[in-house]
Amino acid sequence: MEKNIEVSLLLDFYGELLKPSAKQMAQLYYNDDLSLAEVAAETGITRQGVRDRIKRAEQQLFEFEQKLGLLSRFQQLENGLDVIAEKAQEISELTNNNDIRALAADILRQTGELKEKE
Numbered sequence: 001m002e003k004n005i006e007v008s009l010l011l012d013f014y015g016e017l018l019k020p021s022a023k024q025m026a027q028l029y030y031n032d033d034l035s036l037a038e039v040a041a042e043t044g045i046t047r048q049g050v051r052d053r054i055k056r057a058e059q060q061l062f063e064f065e066q067k068l069g070l071l072s073r074f075q076q077l078e079n080g081l082d083v084i085a086e087k088a089q090e091i092s093e094l095t096n097n098n099d100i101r102a103l104a105a106d107i108l109r110q111t112g113e114l115k116e117k118e
Contacts, residue, residue: 004030006071010061013070022057029054078115085111 008030015023021043028039029050036054040047065071085108092104 007058007061009071010065013074014061014064014068017064018057018060022053022060025050025053026057026061081111081115 007026011023011026011030015027018026025039025043028034028042029036034042036047036050039054040050043050045053088104088107088111092101092108095101095104
């Protein structure tokens with residue numbers, strides 16, 4: 001996974017654990033795609049100060065993930081839901097039994113609802 005995308009996802013999971021200023025700068029840099037100079041102008045500190053805080057925030061985010069594993073677990077669950085939905089679709093296509101098709105459709109509906117809640 002590309003680092004910028006990974007850090008953005010980690011921000012979604014662990015951003016509240018960062019200091020507010022570090023969270024703000026990381027969000028501006030990764031989610032709003034501002035340059036270091038633009039973040040510095042918006043926050044009123046030097047470009048180097050912004051860079052240091054963002055690097056520290058990145059390190060903290062990766063440490064949180066290493067210890068807690070929420071993003072990894074989320075991705076496993078999402079992949080599992082995809083596999084379940086694929087198998088339900090296959091079952092629905094392979095059977096002529098309307099009861100089984102209805103159950104497969106229910107599984108597909110429920111996996112879709114779970115993915116929407118993410």
